[in-house]
Amino acid sequence: MGHQRRLRVKTLFMVSAMVVCATIGDLLLKRGMMRIGAVELTPSGLLRAFHLTLASGTIWLAIFFLIGFMLTNMTVLSWADYSYVMPASAFGYAVVTFVGMVVLGESVTPRRWFGVALICLGVVLVGQTKPRTTKLAGAPAR
Amino acid sequence: MIRFLIVLVIFVMCGAAGEITVTHGMKKVGEPARLRPHPVLVFLGRAFCSGWFWMGVPLMALSFYLLMVLLSWAPISLVIPASALSYVVGTLGAKYILKEEISGLRWAGVLLVCAGVAIVAAG
Numbered sequence: 001m002g003h004q005r006r007l008r009v010k011t012l013f014m015v016s017a018m019v020v021c022a023t024i025g026d027l028l029l030k031r032g033m034m035r036i037g038a039v040e041l042t043p044s045g046l047l048r049a050f051h052l053t054l055a056s057g058t059i060w061l062a063i064f065f066l067i068g069f070m071l072t073n074m075t076v077l078s079w080a081d082y083s084y085v086m087p088a089s090a091f092g093y094a095v096v097t098f099v100g101m102v103v104l105g106e107s108v109t110p111r112r113w114f115g116v117a118l119i120c121l122g123v124v125l126v127g128q129t130k131p132r133t134t135k136l137a138g139a140p141a142r
Numbered sequence: 143m144i145r146f147l148i149v150l151v152i153f154v155m156c157g158a159a160g161e162i163t164v165t166h167g168m169k170k171v172g173e174p175a176r177l178r179p180h181p182v183l184v185f186l187g188r189a190f191c192s193g194w195f196w197m198g199v200p201l202m203a204l205s206f207y208l209l210m211v212l213l214s215w216a217p218i219s220l221v222i223p224a225s226a227l228s229y230v231v232g233t234l235g236a237k238y239i240l241k242e243e244i245s246g247l248r249w250a251g252v253l254l255v256c257a258g259v260a261i262v263a264a265g
Contacts, residue, residue, distance in 0.1 A: 010177065074164070074189050075182060079173040082165040083236035083244055087229060087255040093262050115261030122254030125247055133243035134169070 004130065007079070011131040014076035015085060018069055019092045023099060025065035032058035080131045087126045090119050146215055150224055153208035157225075158232040160201030162239055167194025169240075222263035229256040 036056065039049040053059050076085055094116045100106040171192055174185040189195055212221045233252045236242040244252075 014177075071186060074168055074195075075174065075185065077165045078168040078171060078185065078189075081236060081242045082162060082240060083233045083242050083248060083252065086161070086232050086236075087248075087252045090229070090255045090259055093259055097262065111264075112262055115258045115264075118254045118258030118261065120258075122251040122256075122258060125251030125254065127251075129245055129248045129251070130243075134241055 007131050008127075011076060011080045011084070012088075012127070014072055014080075015088045015091075018072045018076065018085075018089050019095055021065045021069035021072060022089070022092050023095045025062045025069055026096065027099065027103075028058050028062035028065065032056045032062055081133055084126060084129065084131050088123055091123045094119050094123075146212065149208055149212055149215075150221075153205055153212060154225065154228045154231050156201050156208065157205035157228050158235050160198045160203075160205060161232060162235045163194055163198035163201060165236075165240060167192040167198065170194060219264050223260035226256045226259040226263065229259065 032053075035058065036049060036052045039045060073085070073089075097108055097112060097116050101108050168189060171185065171188045174181040209221070209225065212225075229252050233244060233249070237244045
């Protein structure tokens with residue numbers, strides 16, 4: 001496998017991992033917060049919500065996946081362009097729309113589908129460019 | 143309205159500045175030698191010791207706080223689509239600060255993603 005192709009495969013793999021972690025994390029966070037219910041914006045309400053949040057396994061699982069998102073994001077940015085990773089990770093919006101429709105049974109408006117189509121087309125265009133256009137400054141971490 | 147626009151600009155700038163700072167830090171640290179647990183853990187250990195990383199995190203935290211402020215002033219269907227501007231600002235930062243080459247194809251992709259996110263977020 002050529003260097004450029006290996007770089008592209010490695011980058012797309014990590015961006016996919018980012019999108020999966022962010023999507024699962026967001027969905028679990030939403031589910032966990034829905035179980036907790038509407039948070040009252042008073043000191044006692046916030047304290048109660050904080051205790052319920054700490055006691056929620058779903059929210060801890062969401063935090064685990066969101067930390068996974070942060071770590072994969074940091075790792076991929078060590079070699080790939082920010083201007084490549086940032087738009088490519090917007091594919092998460094498309095994934096969330098599909099998951100929302102299939103898993104949660106949400107209805108999706110035609111306008112939203114149009115937005116998803118634009119995102120997918122944009123990600124495909126960005127994916128055609130070189131993942132790295134700068135020289136690496138640091139030595140590889142072994 | 144002017145107050146909203148000023149905070150929106152600061153929010154977008156802080157978010158982009160934070161992410162560009164972290165990206166610069168990660169490039170300074172250098173990529174993991176291999177995508178295996180040990181080299182990646184060594185990389186992350188070095189990344190968390192990077193001053194650039196710890197400069198970027200407060201900027202991103204400030205950006206998140208400003209997002210909360212904006213959401214308290216305006217409907218989410220206005221705030222989130224407007225925040226899609228961060229794709230354009232981030233790309234400009236990548237070009238002029240990180241010195242990344244932004245080809246016409248990449249610009250086209252970024253602009254489509256920006257428009258798509260704005261439409262999806264508007265619901």
